[in-house]
Amino acid sequence: xxxxxxxxxxxxxxxxxxxxxxxxxxxxxxxxxxxxxxxxxxxxxxxxxxxxxxxxxxxxxxxxxxxxxxxxxxxxxxxxxxxxxxxxxxxxxxxxxxxxxxxxxxxxxxxxxxxxxxxxxxxxxxxxxxxxxxxxxxxxxxxxxxxxxxxxxxxxxxxxxxxxxxxxxxxxxxxxxxxxxxxxxxxxxxxxxxxxxxxxxxxxxxxxxxxxxxxxxxxxxxxxxxxxxxxxxxxxxxxxxxxxxxxxxxxxxxxxxxxxxxxxxxxxxxxxxxxxxxxxxxxxxxxxxxxxxxxxxxxxxxxxxxxxxxxxxxxxxxxxxxxxxxxxxxxxxxxxxxxxxxxxxxxxxxxxxxxxxxxxxxxxxxxxxxxxxxxxxxxxxxxxxxxxxxxxxxxxxxxxxxxxxxxxxxxxxxxxxxxxxxxxxxxxxxxxxxxxxxxxxxxxxxxxxxxxxxxxxxxxxxxxxxxxxxxxxxxxxxxxxxxxxxxxxxxxxxxxxxxxxxxxxxxxxxxxxxxxxxxxxxxxxxxxxxxxxxxxxxxxxxxxxxxxxxxxxxxxxxxxxxxxxxxxxxxxxxxxxxx
Numbered sequence: 001x002x003x004x005x006x007x008x009x010x011x012x013x014x015x016x017x018x019x020x021x022x023x024x025x026x027x028x029x030x031x032x033x034x035x036x037x038x039x040x041x042x043x044x045x046x047x048x049x050x051x052x053x054x055x056x057x058x059x060x061x062x063x064x065x066x067x068x069x070x071x072x073x074x075x076x077x078x079x080x081x082x083x084x085x086x087x088x089x090x091x092x093x094x095x096x097x098x099x100x101x102x103x104x105x106x107x108x109x110x111x112x113x114x115x116x117x118x119x120x121x122x123x124x125x126x127x128x129x130x131x132x133x134x135x136x137x138x139x140x141x142x143x144x145x146x147x148x149x150x151x152x153x154x155x156x157x158x159x160x161x162x163x164x165x166x167x168x169x170x171x172x173x174x175x176x177x178x179x180x181x182x183x184x185x186x187x188x189x190x191x192x193x194x195x196x197x198x199x200x201x202x203x204x205x206x207x208x209x210x211x212x213x214x215x216x217x218x219x220x221x222x223x224x225x226x227x228x229x230x231x232x233x234x235x236x237x238x239x240x241x242x243x244x245x246x247x248x249x250x251x252x253x254x255x256x257x258x259x260x261x262x263x264x265x266x267x268x269x270x271x272x273x274x275x276x277x278x279x280x281x282x283x284x285x286x287x288x289x290x291x292x293x294x295x296x297x298x299x300x301x302x303x304x305x306x307x308x309x310x311x312x313x314x315x316x317x318x319x320x321x322x323x324x325x326x327x328x329x330x331x332x333x334x335x336x337x338x339x340x341x342x343x344x345x346x347x348x349x350x351x352x353x354x355x356x357x358x359x360x361x362x363x364x365x366x367x368x369x370x371x372x373x374x375x376x377x378x379x380x381x382x383x384x385x386x387x388x389x390x391x392x393x394x395x396x397x398x399x400x401x402x403x404x405x406x407x408x409x410x411x412x413x414x415x416x417x418x419x420x421x422x423x424x425x426x427x428x429x430x431x432x433x434x435x436x437x438x439x440x441x442x443x444x445x446x447x448x449x450x451x452x453x454x455x456x457x458x459x460x461x462x463x464x465x466x467x468x469x470x471x472x473x474x475x476x477x478x479x480x481x482x483x484x485x486x487x488x489x490x491x492x493x494x495x496x497x498x499x500x501x502x503x504x505x506x507x508x509x510x511x512x513x514x515x516x517x518x519x520x521x522x523x524x525x526x527x528x529x530x531x532x533x534x535x536x537x538x539x540x541x542x543x544x545x546x547x548x549x550x551x552x553x554x555x556x557x558x559x560x561x562x563x564x565x566x567x568x569x570x571x572x573x574x575x576x577x578x579x
Contacts, residue, residue: 011247012142012572013045016116023577027116035079044078044118044247046240049085049108049137051129056089058126058198058205061227062149068233069121069147072240078247080240083111083120085136088128090205098475099447101128101135101284102554102563103546108136113572117142119247121239122217125149125197125227127204127478130212131281135562138253138288139569143246145346146217147239148209150227151319152197157188161321163201163312164192165479169453176423177461197227200318202311204478207274208281210328214268215261215285216345217253220354224323242346251348254289254569260343262286262293263301264351267338270305270378271331273314273396275478276486279379280448283560287567295381295390295558299515302378307396308334308367313481314396315373317365325365330358334369382485382517386471386498386508389489389558391517399467402483403512406520407434407469408505414439414538415451422457429457431465434508438499439538440474441491442554442561446540446547448473448487453480469510471517473499473557485510485517487557492531493539494556500531 010018016027017040028040048069052062066082073080086104088097112120120137122144124130130148137144155162157171171188174180198205206224213223219239225232245251262282269278279298286293308331311317322328332339333355341352360366367373374396382391395403410429412418418437421427429435435454442448452472456465470484473491492500498519502508507520519526542548553563 011042011044011118013116013118014042018042023579026579039079044244045116046073046078046080046243046247047083047112047115047117047120048080048123049083049112049120049133050123051085051087051125051133052123053087053089055092056087056126056129057091058089059087059124059129059149061196062123062125065123065147065149065233065236068236069123069240072237073244076241076244078244081117083115085111086132088126088132090127095445096447096449097128098449098561099550100546101132102550102566104128104132105135106566108133109139109570112137112140112142113570113574119143119243121243122146123149125205125209127208127277130208131284134212134217134285135288138257138285139566140572141252141254141569142572143243143251144217144253145219145239145242145246146212147236148212148218148223150197150209150225150229150232151200151206152193152227153195154200154318154320155192155194157191161316161318162188162192163318163479164199165203165477166201166312166481167192169480173455173461173466176455176458195228199479200320201313201479202273202275202309202319204275204277206319207269207272207278207478210268210272210274211265211278211282213328214265214351216256216343216351219347220345220351221327221329223328224319226320226323246346251346256344256346257285257289258343259291260340262291262297263340264343266298266301266378267305267335268332270302271307271335272309273307273311273377276379276392276394277475277478279392280487280557280561284562287560287562288569290568295392298379299381303380304376305335305338305378306369306372307374307377308369308372310365310367310373313479321362321365325362326358326360329354330360330366333358380512380515382512382515384516384518386517386519387488389556391485391488393483393485393512395512397481398483402467402469404510405469406507406509407432409434409436409502409508411436411502411504412438413532413535416538417534418454422455425459427457428504429460431460431463431468433468434510435468435470436502437470437472437474438492439535440472441493442557443551444473444491444493444539446551446554448475448557448561450475450477452476452486453482453484471508489556489558491556492535498526500535501526501529
């Protein structure tokens with residue numbers, strides 16, 4: 001039986017194609033070009049929201065994935081339409097891909113709403129593409145399913161696993177320390193990136209693919225499938241078929257992603273040792289759906305969850321190994337009791353209904369619940385006078401001895417200031433110092449770049465130091481590691497920021513077990529201080545275009561760094577014709 005037989009509600013696309021008259025004629029006529037008559041008879045029109053781009057190398061293979069989605073859509077009786085959308089290549093765009101996440105989400109939202117689309121298959125991979133797709137689609141609230149592009153194959157250096165991103169951070173420090181030749185480091189690139197796909201560590205791209213599954217937005221078991229694996233194409237075909245079903249049943253995103261879904265995502269984030277960047281993305285997605293989610297939810301729900309996945313940057317292995325060892329469902333089997341059984345998937349059934357029978361094939365990669373890699377691995381949310389609206393740290397990627405630490409501040413007023421002085425052998429810094437990098441928040445940079453995992457001073461690297469407490473209002477790559485306090489809010493560029501007043505030599509206390517981040521300076525002295533001229537001069541300024549719009553309207557990291565006028569949903573209704 002054709003899957004469109006017995007369908008219920010009229011398809012949204014019939015507002016364009018149905019009936020007689022000039023406007024329906026125009027819509028049908030310009031779409032024909034070989035498309036059969038029955039394409040306009042009321043069957044679902046499925047957009048393939050495709051972030052493929054040669055300038056987003058991690059997503060370059062998504063055109064192939066899209067072809068398999070199309071086959072599934074046609075097979076199920078739908079009509080596939082390719083919809084290229086704004087793509088953001090994390091490794092290329094300057095000053096940071098995060099500056100355009102909200103723009104990409106806005107363009108996706110507007111194109112899904114403006115066109116005759118009944119459901120969407122969302123193809124993303126590189127860090128910002130899956131968050132942007134979910135934010136935009138959630139604001140339109142049409143039926144949708146995600147197909148993550150998948151990680152690349154394992155990388156190697158000197159015969160050992162070396163993940164993209166993580167290997168760069170580690171080996172570049174060895175070059176700066178004088179323990180690795182620059183020429184050998186340069187040869188590493190071909191060994192690091194061996195195939196199509198996004199970063200093979202538990203970085204932001206891998207994390208957000210897994211978050212999409214934990215939120216219920218993928219076919220269970222798809223997230224983490226390596227990009228070169230033919231099973232990804234099989235899943236793409238199945239997702240195309242599913243999109244037709246979603247349209248026929250009008251199963252919208254708001255019916256799938258609920259408060260309970262975010263509970264499951266936070267549990268999953270902790271168990272996999274996922275990227276801190278997931279915090280700002282999940283907060284932003286929740287904001288689009290009108291779901292109350294706060295920084296405290298990440299600590300309350302995830303703080304006691306054990307770390308089970310031994311992947312770089314918190315461990316030793318890579319995404320290909322996780323898939324081989326049993327994949328995400330094997331991990332979720334271990335924490336099933338912590339998940340909310342009320343949360344649904346795009347299949348219309350609870351996520352927990354897919355659990356209970358997924359063996360762990362390699363316990364070096366996936367630990368069992370009774371023998372975790374770390375007892376309390378979730379993202380820790382810090383508060384105190386230095387971060388009254390919150391800051392985050394990833395304990396699983398930090399040095400345990402530094403999680404409770406007091407040291408004197410060495411302050412950098414901008415990324416340019418940092419680069420100009422960090423290599424100076426006369427810099428007044430020691431291993432106990434706390435490096436403070438400010439002016440890197442959403443407004444100040446602009447866009448909140450991944451610069452917070454700052455390189456260490458060469459003179460300390462040569463002494464064998466490989467980690468220090470670092471504090472910033474910026475982000476760090478999900479592939480990075482270290483005792484780095486991130487997303488300090490309010491950021492230095494905000495009027496009420498205490499971060500803007502820190503001076504060299506001030507004592508800063510970090511107490512992760514008690515969730516505290518304090519500047520140990522008397523209040524009367526702080527009241528007399530003003531931000532340094534050099535600091536204020538470094539804050540971003542723009543008089544036109546997207547950057548102006550962004551700086552004027554971006555919210556803080558503590559709420560997801562979305563634009564204030566994009567929070568919430570505008571729905572899928574379009575009331576006026578174009579001709």
